[in-house]
Amino acid sequence: MNRREFVTFGASCAALVPQASLAFSPSAKTNEPPLLAISDRRYSDSVRFANAIARNGGEAIEIGSDIGTVWFGDIEPRLRHGGLRLAGVTLPSDLFVLERLVDRSRSATVYTGTHDWRGPGPCSRHRLTGAISLGRPASELQSGGLDWASALGDALIPERLQAASLETRHLAFGLTPASDNPKYLTSWLMALA
Amino acid sequence: MRLPTGLDQAKFDTVCTALRKIVGENWVVTAEDRLSAYDDPYSPGLSSDFLPSGAISPANIDELKSILRTATQYGVPVWSISIGRNYAYGGAAPCLSGSMILDLHRMQAIEANEELAYAFVEPGVTYVTLYKYLQDKQQKLWIDCTDPGWGSVLGNALERGVGYTPFGDHAAQLCGLEVMLANGEVIRTGMGAMEASRTWPLYKGAFGPSLDGLFLQSNFGVVTKAGIWLMPEPESFSAVELTFPREDDIVGAVDALRPLRLDGTVPTATIANWMRIAAANTTRAEWYDGKGAMPREAIEKLIGKMGIGHWNMRFGLYGRPKVVAENLKAVQKAFAKIERVDFSITGYHKGETVRPEHRSLAGIPSVELMPLNWLGGAGAHIECPPVVPMVGKDVFELYRRRSELFNTHGFDHYCGLTTTSPRSFINTGSIIFDRNDFAQCKQARELGAALIEDAKVMGLGGYRGHISEMDLIARQFAFNDHASMRVNEQLKDCLDPEGILSPGKQGIWPKRLRESGKDEAK
Secondary structure, eight states: GGGGGGSSSOOOOOOOOTTTOOOOOOOTTTOOOOEEEEOOOOOOOHHHHHHHHHTTTOOOOOOOOOOHHHIIIHHHHHTTTSSSEEEEEOOOHHHHHHHHTTTTTOOOOEEEEEEEEOOOEEEEEEEEEEEEEOOOHHHHHHOGGGHHHHHHHHTTTTGGGOEEEEEEEEEEEEOOOOTTSSSEEEEEEEEEO | OOOOOTOHHHHHHHHHHHHHHHHHGGGEEEEHHHHHGSSOOTTSGGGGSSOOSEEEOSSSSHHHHHHHHHOOOHOEEEEEEEEOOTTTTTTTTTTTTOOOEOOTOOOOOOOTTTTHHHHHHHOOHHHHHHHHHHHHHOOOEEEESSSSSSSBBBHHTTTOOBBBTTTOOOGGGEEEEEEETSSSOOEEEGGSTTTOOOOOTOOOOOOSSSOOOGGGTTTEEEEEEEEOOOEOOOOOOOOOEEEEEEHHHHHHHHHHHHHHHTTTTOOEEEEEHHHHHHHHHOOGGGGGGSSSOHHHHHHHHHHHHHOOEEEEEEEEEEESHHHHHHHHHHHHHHHHHHHHOOOEEEEEEETTTOOGGGGGGTTTTOOOOOOGGGGSSSEHHHEOOBBEOOOOOHHHHHHHHHHHHHHHOOOOOEEEEEEEEEEEEEOOOOEETTTTTTHHHHHHHHHHHHHHHHHHHTOOOOOOOOGGGGHHHHHHHHHHHHHHHHHHHHHHHOOOOOOOBTTGGGGGOGGGTTTTTHHOOO
């Protein structure tokens, strides 16, 4: 039984779909590697994030059956032609798989965020880490409300980020999760070589 | 990083210089940041006990031979891996800290023969690579893959891994090994012992004793190549899924399955409890936000909402359509006597697109680690699967005992039963934990040890184990004052007298480390 086909229960199937039909297009600065956003259609927050990246010149790619199929079928072939930036709001396991697939290369995860709605009460906990200036992603997240994932996507466009020394921010505030939210998500940005 | 025992930094640098001359600058890794790729990513708080000193990646057996010569000269232990994705059992990490990882992932040769349905593979060939190779060559052969399918075909077979098609017993598909011994000598097992043998990958026997088994889950040599049998693409197959609502339905389900496995109607099967299905599709927080194991009421609610059984069985039936249809009738008849059993059957003809949820039944690899998300946080899991007789009451008793242990240690019981051998199950029981949670790591380690000890009480032994549990499991194979281990140690001393190959694997330590090895590994 594949999890993404298992849509008969609960409210796990997101109503939104990513803008996967967008043509592959390099980002605004022609010398920058293309930016791809991974989208998990079961989770509205994931789709919203990917759509925000796509609106900003990146490309949204939907996880079909599994993250490995996306990697081997789509990302890895593109990587043979040059570097890529990859971003997403996904379950932690998808980031884990991607990091392991590139662990013996010069690729790096430049930013990760964990977004945690587990436990009682309206408070959500967020931990942002990266060698980038985290001010904007943190404030966009905090003020994003229901559309926090789109706001975070806008903030994580690489051309808008500033390099900084490694920093971690812990945030806790009331942020309403989407109805299909699995209560724990990661946001991330990778530079693939 | 830990230096090999007995070597100071200067000496180790000398070793690395010598190794770099063999494989080139890029293929010897000692920098901490790059070496982290060889950590155990699922370690239950034990990473610092299993640290390598470096990693070296040969491209071919000539380089491998030179590496082993250098390792012997300087007394540097090497821990061989194919890809290093033996996650839940330690990944690439060595039993003995300070070992150098002998990373064989660059050896990626494939040679497939459609007519006789086999392939030769080197250690770096993954399921994904082999699958794509056969697809690209349009060879009508199926592979059998693990789930996830990003690991080494050869490595998994050597570890006695399992899959989901009639070729799911991976070790049983091996036919002919090429092995480099510690002294650099290359042997070929079976018919491969002949010069220019035409039947090496076709016939498992030889003239004389079979040596193959010595190199499975072993540290007697480094396997550099193997013949592996592949499955001719069947004319059709049906994916059969059954759900059983009640916990004690497992007794009838197993007893109904057994005759079908013994007579070959069902070639292999997997049974998953509610948790395995839930963790493969959802997160725990979607169902329950309390601490400790989920209470029964929450589990029942989950089962009802997901529309699954307490038990969920799945297998494929393969062959000509008429044969599959007949076998389906036998399956339906066998299980119909169980109250409220629910059948789902999906048929496929040759060439038809297989739905994602049935791909593993058709040997199509995917990489999905959804259960890591069950608790949230930095998900990980360890395994200590015992082998249990395919008898309903035995399976149920084991399940109840393990449920009790999982729950008292604060974990939900994840249970999978896989039968690639017709008389037994391998009982996978992932202990899923947050590897950043110190207390949970400790609980996971304690549960792992408790499960191993409890299985022994039932006369059941583990078929595989995490590197931190290998000594414990090995000690349980104690018939006649550990006679089996004593023979293993004699073989180790004979085939690897300097003890450089994967010290401690499966509890087999070289002579010089036999007393100190377990402490040295800490």
